[in-house]
Amino acid sequence: MPNETSLKEELRLFDQHRQEWVRSNPGDFVVVVGSKLVGFYPDYESAFRSGLSVAGLGKSFLVRQVWAEDPAYLLF
Numbered sequence: 001m002p003n004e005t006s007l008k009e010e011l012r013l014f015d016q017h018r019q020e021w022v023r024s025n026p027g028d029f030v031v032v033v034g035s036k037l038v039g040f041y042p043d044y045e046s047a048f049r050s051g052l053s054v055a056g057l058g059k060s061f062l063v064r065q066v067w068a069e070d071p072a073y074l075l076f
Contacts, residue, residue: 009034010062021066032062040066 010032021030021040029047031038033055041047044063051061 006060007062010060013037014062014064018066019068022068025066026068027066029063029065032064033059 013032013035014030025040028040028042029044030040031047031051031054033051038050038054041050047063051063055061
């Protein structure tokens, strides 16, 4: 099972390119495996399937929606 540090590389790539991706693909879901950008997808399901097909089972990958700022969620 992936640990907390296993997505460091993916998150670093996302942070480095976030502003560029916000301009080019706002609201899309991005898939990153290691230091590789896999692509942008209109919905989470297609992004997840793509990440799984590239990374395979047992390897971590990042699926994240492209926004300028992370949304805040309130739970009551």
